[in-house]
Amino acid sequence: MNIKIRLWDKISNRMIYESRDLENDDMVVMTLDGELQFASGLENYHRNDFIKMLYTGLKDNTKWNQLSQEEKERFYHQNCSEDGRTIKYQNIDDVKYLWEGKEIYEGDIYHLGDKNIKYLVVWHDTGLIGKQVGSSSYAGLEHWQDRIEVVGNIYENPELMEWRCKNVKRKEM
Structure with missing residues (x-):
């Protein structure tokens, strides 16, 4: 059994959402014991080159018109190249x-x-659970799922967490 993950590539500073993001369509999966397994062709990669993030099994309430063009294109390609078949979808919309x-x-x-x-x-x-930034409070993901709007992540959008440093400086003064 494989567990759905995404990976932060520490070498090229990019998020890998699925196997075809890797060179040569090579596959990366995580086994139940937490080990990353690489298919052939990834000799230059090492499991320490990645930070793995587990999928919660949930989706937020972001609407299609709130997505960036890049996000729309990624979703289109994920749904239009499954198993290499020709798909009925002609364009992103x-x-x-x-x-x-x-x-x-x-x-x-x-x-x-x-x-x-x-x-x-x-x-x-x-x-997996939601931890309020700057607080010791937690929020259950399933309970609040219909109100969740993902605005980024800690690797691609570190600026969303910067206020924590500013608050610490204010407290020290």
């Missing part, structure tokens, strides 16, 4: 009816409507 929200992964930053109160998806005790 054809797949908008398949859209059900952004997948929520460990390391994602989200809010529940108030953009000033952010949460970080973290592993806590026995599962």
